[in-house]
Amino acid sequence: MTAAKVRPCVMMEGRAADAARAYAALFEDGxxxxxxxxxxxxxxxxxxGQELRMFDSPISHGFGITPAISMFVTCDTExxxxxxxxxxxxxxxxxxPLDAYPFSRCYGWVQDRFGLSWQIGVAE
Known part of the structure; x- marks a missing residue:
């Protein structure tokens, strides 16, 4: 029996290739x-270290990406x-905004130009 694997899947409309390339270029191991x-x-x-699956939907939907689901990135340095x-x-x-919060000395939350939400902070 193969172990189940969960990975985020991001549906876009016409921007998946641009987003995939931008994310790969931004992260050191991208x-x-x-x-x-x-x-x-x-x-x-x-x-x-995380695998994201991305695609452009061939069907137009009445919804987009919501910030209720986000990529949570912990970094070693500010x-x-x-x-x-x-x-x-x-x-x-x-x-x-990027700032010190009670839960992290350096943290910010941004929804990028492609609509995907990212929480980024220092590992405590």
């Missing part, structure tokens, strides 16, 4: 690859937190 499954290009993105936050913020929406 890598983006694609393959076609049942006529749809599926992107696999490796970031911070410098890395700031670099990632600054890389994800342009043309996005800051949900919690």
């Amino acid at each position: 890598e983006a690859t694609s393959e076609v499954e049942t006529g749809t290009e599926i992107w696999t993105v490796q970031v911070a 410098t890395e937190v700031r670099r990632l936050f600054e890389g994800l913020s342009p043309d996005g929406k800051v949900l919690m």
Whole structure:
């Protein structure tokens, strides 16, 4: 019996390739690859040791990505937190500014230009 594997799957409309490449370029261990499954290009993105699956829906939906689900990234240094936050913020929406909070000395929450939400903080 094969062990189950859970990985985030992000549905977009026309921006998956751009997002996959941007995330792979931003993270030091980032890598983006694609393959076609049942006529749809599926992107696999490796970031911070996590595999994300991304695709552009061939069907238009009445919903998008919500910040209620986010990628939670823990970094070893404040410098890395700031670099990632600054890389994800342009043309996005800051949900919690980069600052010290009771739960982290350096933390920020941003919804990037592709609509994906990221919480980034120092590992305590």
